[in-house]
Every structure is written in C-alpha cells, then in structure tokens.
Amino acid sequence: MKYQNPKLQRMLAAEYVLGTLHSRARARFQRLMTHEAALRREVIYWENRLAGLNGRFKPETPRGVVWASINYQINNTNKVVPLRTASAPPPRTLWRNWAVVSTAASVLLGFGLWQQMNLPPQIITKTETVRVEVPVVEPLPYVAMLHPEKSEAKWKVSIYPEKGLIKVSTTGRYAIDEQAKSLELWVVAKDGPHSLGLLPTQGDGEMPMPQGLQMDAGDATLAISLEPRGGSPTGKPTGPVLLAAPAVRPA
Amino acid sequence: MVDAAHLTQLLAATAAGDQRAFRELYDASSSHLFGLLIRMLKRRDWAEEALQDCFIKVWQKAETYAPDKGAPLTWLMTVARYRALDLLRVKRPEVEMPEEGEEQSLAFADETQSPEDGAIESEGIGRLDDCMKGLQEEQRQSVLLAYYEGYTHHELAERLNAPLGTVKSWVRRGLSRLRECLES
Numbered sequence: 001m002k003y004q005n006p007k008l009q010r011m012l013a014a015e016y017v018l019g020t021l022h023s024r025a026r027a028r029f030q031r032l033m034t035h036e037a038a039l040r041r042e043v044i045y046w047e048n049r050l051a052g053l054n055g056r057f058k059p060e061t062p063r064g065v066v067w068a069s070i071n072y073q074i075n076n077t078n079k080v081v082p083l084r085t086a087s088a089p090p091p092r093t094l095w096r097n098w099a100v101v102s103t104a105a106s107v108l109l110g111f112g113l114w115q116q117m118n119l120p121p122q123i124i125t126k127t128e129t130v131r132v133e134v135p136v137v138e139p140l141p142y143v144a145m146l147h148p149e150k151s152e153a154k155w156k157v158s159i160y161p162e163k164g165l166i167k168v169s170t171t172g173r174y175a176i177d178e179q180a181k182s183l184e185l186w187v188v189a190k191d192g193p194h195s196l197g198l199l200p201t202q203g204d205g206e207m208p209m210p211q212g213l214q215m216d217a218g219d220a221t222l223a224i225s226l227e228p229r230g231g232s233p234t235g236k237p238t239g240p241v242l243l244a245a246p247a248v249r250p251a
Numbered sequence: 252m253v254d255a256a257h258l259t260q261l262l263a264a265t266a267a268g269d270q271r272a273f274r275e276l277y278d279a280s281s282s283h284l285f286g287l288l289i290r291m292l293k294r295r296d297w298a299e300e301a302l303q304d305c306f307i308k309v310w311q312k313a314e315t316y317a318p319d320k321g322a323p324l325t326w327l328m329t330v331a332r333y334r335a336l337d338l339l340r341v342k343r344p345e346v347e348m349p350e351e352g353e354e355q356s357l358a359f360a361d362e363t364q365s366p367e368d369g370a371i372e373s374e375g376i377g378r379l380d381d382c383m384k385g386l387q388e389e390q391r392q393s394v395l396l397a398y399y400e401g402y403t404h405h406e407l408a409e410r411l412n413a414p415l416g417t418v419k420s421w422v423r424r425g426l427s428r429l430r431e432c433l434e435s
Contacts, residue, residue, distance in 0.1 A: 014426040018397045019332070020404050023340040044320055049433055051325040052379035053398050057290050059282035066299050067277060070306045074270070 006038075013042030017050055065233045072234035141167075142215065144222045144247035148174065155199060157185065157222060159247060164209045166196055173202040176226065181239075184231050187213070188221040188244065198231055199224060220247040253279055258323035259316075266314035273310055280324060281306070284331040291335040291401050297342065301334045308334075339401045382432035390425030393418060 015021055016029045033039045141158040153174035158167045168185075176183065183201065186193040197207050223244040225237040232238050258279060264272030284305055288298035308330060316326050383391055393411065396402050402410060408418040 010430075011423055011426065014430070015422065018394065018422070018426065019336045019401045020397045020407065020422055022403045022405065023337075026336070026340070047329050048321040048325060049379060049429070050398060051321065051328060053395070054283075054287065054325070054328050056399065057283065057287040057328075059286040060289055061282045062285045062299060062302055066281075066302055067274075069303055070277070070310075071270075071274075073303075073307055074273070074310050 009036075009039055010042055013039055014046050017043055017046035065228060065238065068234050068238045072236055140250050142220055142247040142249045144220075144245050146222065146224060146243060146245050148224070148242045153201070155224075157247065159187075159196075159209070159215065159220075161209065161215045165206060166209055167204075167206040168200060169204040170200055170202050176201060178229070180229055182227050182229050182231055183242070184225050184227045184237070186223045186225065186237060187215065187247075188223055189214075189216050193223060193237055195232065195235065196222075219249060221245070222247050253283070253324050255322050255324065258327075259318060262309075262313050262316045262323055265310065266316075273306075273313075276309070277306060280327050283324060284327060287328055287331050288335055290399065291332070292338060292342075297338060301331070301338055305331045305334050336401050340403075343406070378433060379429075382429050385432055386425050386428055387421075389413075389421045390428065393421040394425045394429070397422065 012021075012029055013033075016026065016033075021029060029039075033043060139160070139162050141160045143159075144155075144157045146155040146157060147153075151174055152172040154171040156169050156171075160166070166185075174183065178201065183199040185196040185199045187196055194210070194213055196210065196213075221244055223237070224242040225232070226239040226242060227237070228239070258276065261272045261276040261279070265276055281302065285298060285302050288301045288305075289295060292298050292301060305327075309327065316323065320326055321329075383394070386394070389411070393407055396407060396410060400406075400410075404415060404419050404422065407413075407422070408415045411418060413421075
C-alpha cells in the first residue's frame, strides 16, 4: 500500500479510530503511526471528533472487585492476577469428596497394573537383600483451633508441610450464603497473607498445600476471611476477617 | 459531572505515582469506561477484565496524556475503546452477530440523552450531530455500527448484507463527508 499518499493516510487514521480495520491492519497502522507524527495528529483529530458519539454510552458502576484487583496489581507490579472469569482455573477447595479421591486412586492403580502387564518380562540376574533399620518419625502438624465469635462452628486445621497436606474438620456449621460467599483460609506469613484454600462450612476435608508455599519457622498464624464465592479475586483477602488464630507445632 | 481540569490534575498526579489520586481518578471515570465496555463487549465479565486492563495501562502510561491530545475523559474513553476493539478482534467469533432489528437503535438524534451525558462529551458535539445527519443513510449507519459495535469491514458487510467493496466505500465516503462538514 502507498502509505505516503496523504489522502490514504488520512483515511487509514480515520478508520483506525473508527475501528473497522481487522487485527493485522490495525497492528500495521499502529507501527506506522509510531514513526509518523502526521499520522498521530490525524488519529488525535478523529479521536476527539468521534468522541462526540461517546455520550451514547450509559455509565455503569463496576463491581468493587475490579478496583481490588487493579489495586493489588499496581502494588505487586511483577505479578499479574487476572480477574477470575469463567476461563480461569477454579480455586482449590478443601471440600474434596473422599469418594472422588478414591475413585481417582483406583483408576490410577488400574492404569499402573495395565502398564505392568504390557511391559516385557524382566529378567532378574542378581538379587541382594540389605536390611536397614530406619526410624520413621512423622513430623507433627501445625494445629489451629478456629472458633469465630458468636458461632457454634469450630474448625480444627492441621497443616503437614512435609507432606504438603492440609486437613480440616468442622464441628457444627457456619452459616453463610454459599451462592454468593466463600470462606477462605490464610496463613499470615512475614510477607503477608497467603491463601491456603477455601474452608468448608461443615464437614471434614483435606487438600494439598499450595505449591511453593513455605511455612515460616516456629508457630504460624491462620486467618479466615469472608470472600466472594470461589475465593478472593486478588489473591489477597478482600473481605472482612472473621478471626485470626495461632497454629501451634508441638516441638 | 466530570470536571476536566480536575481529571487532568489527577492524571498528572497518577503519572507521578500518587495512588490516592489514581483511586480518585478511577472513582470519577470508571463508570463511563465501564458503560462503554459493556456496550461494545456485551459481556460483563469481558468488560470487567477490560476495565482492569485499561486502568493498569492508565497507571503505567498516565504520563503520556497531554491536554493537547484532547479532554482527559476523552483520552480515557479512547484507551477503553481501543482495548475493546483489540478484545473484539480476538473474541468476536464467539459473539453472535445480532439479527436484523434486534440491536439497539442507532437513530442518532437521541432525546433520552441527559445533560449529564452531554457533560462528558468533547467539544463540538452539536457540530458532529449536524454533520452525521448530513450523511447518506448507509454511510451514517456504517459509521455508527463501526463506532458502537466495533465492526470490521467484513462484519459490517455481513451485518448490512452488502458487498465488502460497497461497505468500504460507505465508510470512507461517510468519513470524508464528516471531515468536510466538520471543517467547513
């Protein structure tokens, strides 16, 4: 295309602002514009003239969660936390049904057996048995009892950092509108709160610890916050904190 | 009512890294940007995602705003509109094109427009209005559909059930006539 043609340039600038260019043409024009002051002037001309049409857009107030997400991002410039939309992965939930877990386990087991059966027979040439006594000491978990004021519900949370596992058992039931809200469990570390996952409002459950999460040495502090359904959209607590309590690890 | 001088100050303070000014800027302008994004993208979740992108960009690039680029709200709306156009180019195949008669009316003279809406517009709205009325029906419709729906030439051709070349010339003649009228 003869981009030097001023008439054509003017037209491209107008169409760029109007929005009729397809994506490659748009990108091409943007590159061109960075080198050509005259084109930038044309673009600004049309941006301001066509802005007269903006009055037809009716203002609408966005949800508070959008600001929370922006605010989080500008304070954590290296991390990009997109708003949780339908395409985002669902947050971890403590509420894993044992039946599902055991089904998955038996499927895996079955697959393992099937693989074994398809392997060629192994020829054992030499066997050697060495008996070594290894004392197995299970490290004790961090344990926290979480009991919100004015509620019958209590949670016992056990964190096994070595196993990368969190177990929760709930006494009673904590009433929230589960269509709209979720309870989120946090560990409050020196560098701020880190999500451990969603807390069940009743019953027991367990889930893996988030990848890469290190517990600070010594005792830890856990907290529960009330979040939009599915958990905080920002990765940090956005709702009221129900309680914070120590998680103690017996020496 | 959005005060242009105040928004300009807020943008300057935002460029200097003042988070409180940025928050105030968001409070004063986000509903306008969000209204535009909902109208163009048709989906709230996309509009929220886009609004977030826009303000991150504003936080990072506030220093590129200069009053000679236009009114501050116009500049912010332009950031939002370009973001919407980029998203539509990626996501449009998922959006169903409205059937004939289903889309919102594009009649330009809009009596329902409130004085408050008028307050956010750039100078020369009356002039643009007059000049739009001077376009031929197809030219006017093409320009408005492109502006409000973010349609490409191809999408316009499909929507208006006309050959691509014809639609391109409606858009171009429409824009040329607009310019002649605006500068006369």
